[in-house]
Amino acid sequence: MTKPEQDRNISSSFAKGLAVLAVFDAATPSMTLAEIARRTRQDRATARRGALTLVQAGYLRQQGRMLSLTPRVLALAGGFLQANQFGRRVQPILNQHARKIDAEVSLATLDQGRVLLLAQSTTEHGPITYGFTAGAHIPLVHTSLGRMLMACLAQEEAAALLESADIPQHTEQSRRDAAEILPQITKARSQGYCLTDSEFEPGIIGYAVPVSRPGQTPVVVGSSAPRGSDTGKNTEALLQALQICAADLRQTNVVEDL
Amino acid sequence: MTKPEQDRNISSSFAKGLAVLAVFDAATPSMTLAEIARRTRQDRATARRGALTLVQAGYLRQQGRMLSLTPRVLALAGGFLQANQFGRRVQPILNQHARKIDAEVSLATLDQGRVLLLAQSTTEHGPITYGFTAGAHIPLVHTSLGRMLMACLAQEEAAALLESADIPQHTEQSRRDAAEILPQITKARSQGYCLTDSEFEPGIIGYAVPVSRPGQTPVVVGSSAPRGSDTGKNTEALLQALQICAADLRQTNVVEDL
């Protein structure tokens, strides 16, 4: 037939099941079977089998007709975090610098065109907290982390990614034109850091610098602070602190291969 | 035939694939195909299909003949953490009390008979850090967290769990006899807290108190500190702080249903 040569090395049922697990994100923490089927574009019966299998495996729990994730999914992430020594090597560095600059410091990478938060300092001092956690997806085009990540890519890749991304309007200052944003990315790449001003949260300036070396999987660290009177002076200090943080992280070699 | 009546609602291929994903834990962060097959007790060809599917889905990466987890698994955990407001509600509470008592505070639950770390304060002050992260499995029988978790179960359940658990010898002080440990659990249940002394790390005292209400899924918070001259006085203060921490967590209602 005109069948697209189904790869015998790939288990399609497994792939479909994984898709079911993956639809549970921050936006939709608990869903009905019908909803899962719709979002995964799977047949209801198929989605149901996948979901019930996940329930039996302990990754989903069913209360009434709603399905939601169980803590067991954390164990999957735990494997990654432990393997890469996040607890022992990464987190201390983030915390140390966070305390120094008195603001939250975040480590992020790209995951299927979205910004994936890998780790985050969790000292209490920071004036702002968005409530993000490791594993959270954050906006791509209007955050310093996202733009710096795109700047880690080659120009064409960044342009393509930006093109395919949707551009929401978080604040009045959010730039909405890709033609206006791309130069910002180019600039970030050449100067080695990225600043955003009020494009995600009004009055908040975002700072980000790269951690990964050119060619590697993009990884960046960033922070944010409210715009104040001494912003100019602070910017200098913050960026410098982030650069040191990035250097410390590079030395651990844990971000070598993500 | 004598077939064990395979449930038509469960996708066995999917379940097998999940098993492949789950073998990647802290002990074995990267494995070969043959190793995966052995540990999952699957046919080599079957394990290979599962692993390749995971690679294609982006959860595993292949370098040479070694397979390891990608950061994408964090996104799965992120769904759970965001859904339960860990970043916004849980983490701040843990940090706050950690700072007060100047030690790491951990939140844990039971997952298939093992202790699963849900979250952890990450202030830098604490004198000791084991490098555990959210999603890590920690010892069950020789930690205060583990024993307090067992104490949250009914006596028979706890006994059964203890019976089935293996009892390693982390230190010279590690009690190795279940008949000696069970009373400790009973005691923890009746007095509402649990202490362990040097059974996991020499010279370290572990403290834990329950968070969940009786009947709910067991959840506990705990901390640890080196044994000092003023231990007795500290114990009082630490336990009290943990109790308050637990009460604060209860008020958030986020641990209601895990």
Add this chain to the structure above:
DNA sequence: TTGACTTGGTTCGTTATACGTACTTATGAT
């Protein structure tokens, strides 16, 4: 060197199994 062993990859016939349609039974809102 040889030989025994492990690993990764491929092929392929068989059969188990996942699929999806169709139908029935809840649930809930208007």
Add this chain to the structure above:
DNA sequence: ATCATAAGTACGTATAACGAACCAAGTCAA
């Protein structure tokens, strides 16, 4: 009541997962 949506059940069919058998390449010991 009706209409709409969700969940559960059943089953015939097509397919896709299975695992045995195979080859090739590497590893280690004798």
